[in-house]
């Protein structure tokens with residue numbers, strides 16, 4: 001198998017003329033040669049269709065995960081109540097064979113066929129505060145991603161840094177060496193290890209469908225899964241997103257790496273019913289700099305609407321999230337932290353729970369939560385949850401439900417993403 005980096009089409013990497021990185025040359029408008037999603041299509045010049053085909057043929061083998069987790073002890077008593085509804089809730093589940101990426105491009109990004117005028121980033125790249133340098137080719141080598149700040153985390157297990165045989169890429173390439181990830185991937189920093197491990201099994205077994213991860217887990221060994229889970233769980237959760245309500249957003253496009261970027265020229269457009277997440281600094285995001293976060297633009301009114309659902313259950317339309325996710329939504333036992341995670345990611349998960357693409361043993365607890373939600377509700381909830389401060393697992397601060405309102409009442413705050 002060829003190295004992953006060999007498959008990247010670096011000549012067509014998208015770069016934005018506007019961001020002020022010195023030494024860039026403008027290129028002509030060009031159409032990328034490949035539509036590889038996340039550049040992770042082993043067969044080279046794959047089309048979206050070929051990719052879906054691979055998914056169909058992919059994760060069929062293992063229902064091992066289902067068996068293993070079917071008997072997981074549910075530690076939260078409220079969850080036990082919901083379990084009573086399981087047989088009923090699972091009806092909506094789809095089989096892996098039928099799965100395809102939902103057609104909501106703002107949340108489930110598809111690379112734009114025509115990429116805008118771009119700049120090449122040639123020569124060694126740097127990020128503020130790091131003494132290291134990498135070329136863009138090195139930065140985009142998903143089997144050997146950059147580690148700008150090695151002192152900020154425990155040594156990476158091999159699978160996190162370099163991946164493994166059989167198409168497993170280095171986890172740190174998409175999730176960053178901080179675990180904070182990009183909006184098109186996921187934030188794993190400080191999320192419970194048991195939860196991460198379960199997700200890897202669910203992806204592998206086809207009980208959870210999503211971009212890239214079914215491919216990443218197909219040949220992932222149990223030992224690598226455990227090491228990666230422990231390592232990401234030990235990372236520090238950090239504020240990484242700034243959530244901003246607005247009527248208008250910059251015009252944008254989806255680049256080669258499935259990241260949304262502002263179009264050069266500075267034009268804007270109505271936000272509509274979308275969340276638009278952009279890097280706070282384009283060049284630093286393209287360097288996979290773990291110190292430079294994102295801004296999530298959300299429609300006006302989303303935060304108040306989302307808060308209502310999250311804190312009260314919206315008059316029975318859903319269930320108060322803190323019951324299971326912990327008072328400040330920073331996780332409780334094996335229920336994951338969601339506060340301060342990317343709103344676009346959160347929306348995708350709510351959508352997947354509802355359409356049945358995510359139906360692992362514990363995921364069934366979310367079925368009742370989303371059953372009556374519209375896409376607009378999900379958008380508002382995702383915006384609000386994304387605006388909450390991330391923190392450590394709840395063990396130290398759990399308390400009576402009364403604390404919930406106190407911690408959530410603080411509400412969204414306009415926080416700086418970079419520290």
Ligand code: HEC
Nearest residue numbers: 038169170171174184185186196199210211212216228348
């Ligand atoms: C090519 C990019 C890529 C690589 C490499 C990658 N991931 Fe992911 N990962 C993703 C994307 C994209 C998602 C989000 C899928 C979705 O939208 O549901 C994700 C989601 C996840 C999730 C779910 C997070 C949650 O909160 O439920 C876990 C866990 C995860 N990845 C672990 C890993 C581990 C461990 C590795 C290394 C073995 C890895 N990933 C490598 C792209 C990647």
Ligand code: HEC
Nearest residue numbers: 079082318319320321324335336346349362363365366369
């Ligand atoms: C009855 C318990 C329960 C309630 C109430 C609940 N959740 Fe969950 N939630 C879970 C469990 C358990 C998981 C993990 C599922 C899995 O392992 O796949 C989860 C997972 C999620 C995820 C996926 C996280 C990730 O990183 O991928 C999101 C997003 C989420 N919940 C949002 C919410 C929101 C928003 C609310 C309130 C409106 C809510 N949940 C209420 C139990 C609950």
